[in-house]
Amino acid sequence: MMTGQTAKPKPEEGLWETIKVVVQALLIAFVVRTFLFQPFNIPSSSMYPTLKIGDYIFVSKLSYGYGKYSFNFNLAPFGKSWISCCNIDFPGRKVLADVPERGDVAVFKLPTNTSVDYVKRVIGLPGDRIQMIGGVLYINGVAVKKERIADYVDPNAEATGLRGPPLLPQYLETLPNGVSYRVLDYKPDGMADNTREYVVPANHYFMMGDNRDNSEDSRFLDEVGYVPIENFVGRADVIFFSISPRATLREVWKWPLEIRWSRFFNLI
DSSP: OOOSOOOOOOHHHHHHHHHHHHHHHHHHHHHIIIIIEEEEEOOSSTTTTTSOTTEEEEEESGGGOBOTTSSSSSOOSOOHHHHHHTTOOSTTOOBTOOOOOTTOEEEEEETTEEEEEEEEEEEEOTTOEEEEETTEEEETTEEOEEEEEEEEEOTTOTTTSSSOOSEEEEEEEEOTTSOEEEEEOOSTTOTTSSOOOEEOOTTEEEEEOSBTTSOOSTTSTTTTOOEEGGGEEEEEEEEEEEBOTTSOTTOGGGHHHHBOGGGTTEEO
């Protein structure tokens, strides 16, 4: 006889459903992190004022396609035969690859030590001639537009790492393709303000930090140099979390004062 009551699930059935949900969530997170977006945190001041120490960013792996450094493990899901079957015959290019554009902020593996991740801005494309003269960037012999804007406020010396004035000279730089961004240049005639002319090799890129006087980048050939296309991990797209270097993620009691709420979900 029907009573109208539904049978209660057995405890083991409820446990199995919970396990399935957790496994599915972990698989989704794994796929997203491995193939679509990877989080990185910013540990240095080389990209001030665009990126600050304590920023957490999402990097889009689809932006430049997949290569041997796109994944967190050494076993990439394809080899030379896979690339050949897809008719990708460009030296150094990556599977499903697009190319970095001038002005992109990108994460890449340091050419001199591929265990280290760097984040810089794409300045020079293959074949470009790049030079710094008196703190002004020149691309193919033409000075990049550099306009003085309001000083950058740096009361805690995050951008310099040194005790100094809380106001730093700030400029708006505009690349030939129209991309504009802010740069800091607070040391007149700094060691990297006057350089030789660099000629970017084929399939390589010239990367620079926005904090021009505190950035180890392609201007230093022995430390960074030209970055091969296969070393790119992806394009930095958005800041999803940010906390002052005066606190850590573990110091929850400091969050209300040290979290930079205004930087959440800022596009880069």
